[in-house]
Amino acid sequence: xxxxxxxxxxxxxxxxxxxxxxxxxxxxxxxxxxxxxxxxxxxxxxxxxxxxxxxxxxxxxxxxxxxxxxxxxxxxxxxxxxxxxxxxxxxxxxxxxxxxxxxxxxxxxxxxxxxxxxxxxxxxxxxxxxxxxxxxxxxxxxxxxxxxxxxxxxxxxxxxxxxxxxxxxxxxxxxxxxxxxxxxxxxxxxxxxxxxxxxxxxxxxxxxxxxxxxxxxxxxxxxxxxxxxxxxxxxxxxxxxxxxxxxxxxxxxxxxxxxxxxxxxxxxxxxxxxxxxxxxxxxxxxxxxxxxxxxxxxxxxxxxxxxxx
Amino acid sequence: xxxxxxxxxxxxxxxxxxxxxxxxxxxxxxxxxxxxxxxxxxxxxxxxxxxxxxxxxxxxxxxxxxxxxxxxxxxxxxxxxxxxxxxxxxxxxxxxxxxxxxxxxxxxxxxxxxxxxxxxxxxxxxxxxxxxxxxxxxxxxxxxxxxxxxxxxxxxxxxxxxxxxxxxxxxxxxxxxxxxxxxxxxxxxxxxxxxxxxxxxxxxxxxxxxxxxxxxxxxxxxxxxxxxxxxxxxxxxxxxxxxxxxxxxxxxx
Ligand SMILES: Nc1ncnc2c1ncn2[C@@H]1O[C@H](COP(=O)(O)OP(=O)(O)O)[C@@H](O)[C@H]1O
Ligand SMILES: [Mg+2]
Numbered sequence: 069x070x071x072x073x074x075x076x077x078x079x080x081x082x083x084x085x086x087x088x089x090x091x092x093x094x095x096x097x098x099x100x101x102x103x104x105x106x107x108x109x110x111x112x113x114x115x116x117x118x119x120x121x122x123x124x125x126x127x128x129x130x131x132x133x134x135x136x137x138x139x140x141x142x143x144x145x146x147x148x149x150x151x152x153x154x155x156x157x158x159x160x161x162x163x164x165x166x167x168x169x170x171x172x173x174x175x176x177x178x179x180x181x182x183x184x185x186x187x188x189x190x191x192x193x194x195x196x197x198x199x200x201x202x203x204x205x206x207x208x209x210x211x212x213x214x215x216x217x218x219x220x221x222x223x224x225x226x227x228x229x230x231x232x233x234x235x236x237x238x239x240x241x242x243x244x245x246x247x248x249x250x251x252x253x254x255x256x257x258x259x260x261x262x263x264x265x266x267x268x269x270x271x272x273x274x275x276x277x278x279x280x281x282x283x284x285x286x287x288x289x290x291x292x293x294x295x296x297x298x299x300x301x302x303x304x305x306x307x308x309x310x311x312x313x314x315x316x317x318x319x320x321x322x323x324x325x326x327x328x329x330x331x332x333x334x335x336x337x338x339x340x341x342x343x344x345x346x347x348x349x350x351x352x353x354x355x356x357x358x359x360x361x362x363x364x365x366x367x368x369x370x371x372x373x374x375x376x377x
Numbered sequence: 378x379x380x381x382x383x384x385x386x387x388x389x390x391x392x393x394x395x396x397x398x399x400x401x402x403x404x405x406x407x408x409x410x411x412x413x414x415x416x417x418x419x420x421x422x423x424x425x426x427x428x429x430x431x432x433x434x435x436x437x438x439x440x441x442x443x444x445x446x447x448x449x450x451x452x453x454x455x456x457x458x459x460x461x462x463x464x465x466x467x468x469x470x471x472x473x474x475x476x477x478x479x480x481x482x483x484x485x486x487x488x489x490x491x492x493x494x495x496x497x498x499x500x501x502x503x504x505x506x507x508x509x510x511x512x513x514x515x516x517x518x519x520x521x522x523x524x525x526x527x528x529x530x531x532x533x534x535x536x537x538x539x540x541x542x543x544x545x546x547x548x549x550x551x552x553x554x555x556x557x558x559x560x561x562x563x564x565x566x567x568x569x570x571x572x573x574x575x576x577x578x579x580x581x582x583x584x585x586x587x588x589x590x591x592x593x594x595x596x597x598x599x600x601x602x603x604x605x606x607x608x609x610x611x612x613x614x615x616x617x618x619x620x621x622x623x624x625x626x627x628x629x630x
Contacts, residue, residue, distance in 0.1 A: 082630055117630075120471040124629050142379070142473040150471050156464030160396055161389075172385030173472040215468070 070134065071095035072223060072254050073119065078128030080114055080278075088114040090278040091128070096223075096256060101249055103269035103286075104258040105369065111278040112258040113153055116225050120150045132223065146174060149216030153227040153258075155208045159201040163192055163211060166200060167218045174219035186217045189244070206237045213244070224248060226257040230264060242268055262369060266290075274369060298329040298341060300348075301357040310351050316344055327355070382474045383482045390456050390486030401452075402494060405444045409498045412440050413505040416562060427564050428595045433506035438589040439561030440502070445495045445520065446527050446556055446581070450548050453487035453531030458544050461536070461628075470629060476622035480532065487528035488521070495520055508592065515600075516591035522607050523584050527552075529614035536627050555581045565597045580610055 073096035080089040088111045096102050106112050117123035119130050121141060129136065135143040158166055167183050187193045190210040195203060203211060209229070216224060226245070230238045245255050245268060259265055265272050265286070272289060274282040305324035319328045329344060348355070394401050417433035424432040460466040469479060502508065510516050538544040559581030565573050576582050577598070587603025590596035596603065620626070 122467055122470045122629060124625055142475075145471060145473040148471065150467070152464075152467050154464055156467060158463070158465055161392075165392070169385045169389055170468060172381040173468060173474060175379040175381050175473055177381060 072098040074131045081126045100270040101255045103265035103272045106275035110275045147222045149221030149224045151212045151216045151226045164196040170215040171218040176219045223254045300327040300355040303354040386482035434508040437502045442585045449491040449527035450531035453528040454535035457535035484528045488524035491524040511594045512591040519588045526611045560585045
């Protein structure tokens with residue numbers, strides 16, 4: 069299937085000369101929830117801004133639904149709803165007025181029934197006649213989502229939707245995103261909370277210093293996470309792994325002084341550890357210490373971000 | 378054309394005007410009334426007729442122009458500056474709206490408001506001095522052209538300014554002096570020859586002169602020249618706006 073968003077060789081150098089995006093290649097699949105994970109300053113907002121038309125790309129190309137974002141900006145932008153990172157709203161407009169305004173801005177005929185549905189969905193219906201200035205922070209966040217959904221977009225960008233949001237609202241937000249996906253909307257969210265990506269995403273992309281350093285199915289990532297490692301610190305270094313231990317898929321590390329055994333806890337491989345230890349003893353390999361470790365998404369993230377420094 | 382977007386922006390801007398009705402409409406009316414009292418009645422009684430026209434009546438077109446210019450510039454500059462300042466401009470930039478449509482909506486709304494203010498001042502003036510309008514069609518045309526031109530200039534200022542001070546600066550340092558020295562309160566014949574020549578470099582002179590001609594058939598410069606100059610300012614303003622959008626100047630990083 070054709071990707072709903074296709075980004076190729078996209079670069080952005082800001083006026084001051086700072087390169088915020090360095091040749092990004094990325095495809096977003098129709099109907100998925102894609103989490104863009106990265107530390108502050110990685111380029112997440114710049115990437116989203118470029119796709120949405122707020123930041124001008126320096127090089128490269130982006131297509132949304134097959135439409136080039138520059139030469140066919142109308143078709144491309146009509147498909148997109150954007151919820152910005154900052155709570156930027158008018159003050160004296162009413163909730164109803166500002167959501168209707170957004171729909172008009174995106175070239176859609178008035179449809180009060182749809183606006184009502186969106187406002188109810190986001191628990192803002194009771195506030196429809198309120199001025200925006202009277203809303204709480206959480207309500208403003210939901211209002212921005214309502215504005216982004218007012219024109220029935222096929223792609224929704226949520227830039228750090230849960231930054232500084234309380235737990236309850238965060239759960240609501242996650243539930244909403246799932247409902248949107250069920251209705252066929254592709255959702256791209258940025259976050260620097262790993263558990264949020266873990267909880268929500270179908271796929272996860274990691275961005276750091278303007279580069280995409282990893283894109284992976286969440287399920288695949290989680291499978292890797294299920295893996296554990298047993299590291300044995302040997303009394304004497306080994307030059308190679310003895311043939312009788314070949315079945316274990318062992319690896320040597322630390323200049324031969326460490327033997328690393330990777331096993332999948334979920335598959336019940338733990339029982340094989342005993343067997344391994346017996347076989348080691350039989351091969352005359354002694355060790356002075358052992359440790360087990362489990363890599364988390366966080367570890368993967370931290371190591372990726374460190375490696376690409 | 379994205380007509381729904383044009384309509385949405387236009388309504389938004391007009392709603393802003395309605396929310397600030399007092400400041401938008403009442404204050405220009407009060408200040409113009411004060412001009413009539415001070416210049417028209419108090420000083421005007423000591424100034425002889427200018428041509429066929431009493432000084433009070435002579436003032437009417439100039440005072441309307443004065444308000445028209447300041448209103449157009451301040452409405453349009455604020456209309457586009459504020460979303461930039463508050464960050465809500467992200468929505469316009471991410472919307473399927475062409476630059477032409479955005480200008481049409483913002484400048485259209487600002488110009489509409491100035492025309493309304495101009496007509497209200499015209500009605501107010503009728504309470505102070507009797508006057509006639511010889512060429513109503515031309516009067517409306519000059520009113521519209523001036524409102525649109527100066528709303529475009531306001532739009533440019535609103536994009537150029539990066540703080541509130543600059544937003545006030547141009548109207549204060551350029552527009553207001555040009556208007557006061559631009560033949561609103563006197564005929565340039567009354568100036569020494571040197572200053573008459575200097576006045577011809579003041580664009581406002583042409584606007585006021587043409588506008589006054591549509592009232593009384595008297596003008597400092599020929600009405601054709603006024604019209605050409607007005608259209609020229611309009612074209613220059615449009616060219617600058619087109620350049621701004623083409624380069625994304627100050628709107629997009
Ligand atoms: N307008 C700008 N001018 C210059 N540099 C900018 C601008 N906006 C962002 N940057 C820089 O680009 C980098 C990426 O920023 P951003 O996309 O906001 O990151 P993130 O959203 O991942 O936190 C940062 O180093 C930031 O300082
Ligand atoms: Mg950001």
